[in-house]
Amino acid sequence: MYRKVEDFLLDWSHASHGTIQVLESLTDDTLGQAIVEGHSTLGWLGWHLATAPAYFLGLVGLNVETGDPQAVPHKASEIVEAYKRGWDITSQK
Numbered sequence: 001m002y003r004k005v006e007d008f009l010l011d012w013s014h015a016s017h018g019t020i021q022v023l024e025s026l027t028d029d030t031l032g033q034a035i036v037e038g039h040s041t042l043g044w045l046g047w048h049l050a051t052a053p054a055y056f057l058g059l060v061g062l063n064v065e066t067g068d069p070q071a072v073p074h075k076a077s078e079i080v081e082a083y084k085r086g087w088d089i090t091s092q093k
Helices: 005-024 042-059 076-087
Strands: none
Touching: 005 042, 005 076, 042 076
């Protein structure tokens, strides 16, 4: 339970930094790898996380540009940067 906004922001910061670390472990070569054959690739999963702000914030009328959710990049660094732009609240000014 959060009692203050600062408590939520601290928790969010820890969670988003952990996600960034996972995304930064992806390489361009691993983006096409699926955990189970015939299922989503690591690139698709990372891009799904990176572009989710546009969807969720769009539900409440806010416009956030994170990129085309259907066009998974071929570079892992683009996924990390998109995630940081959309979710890393500590980098927002």
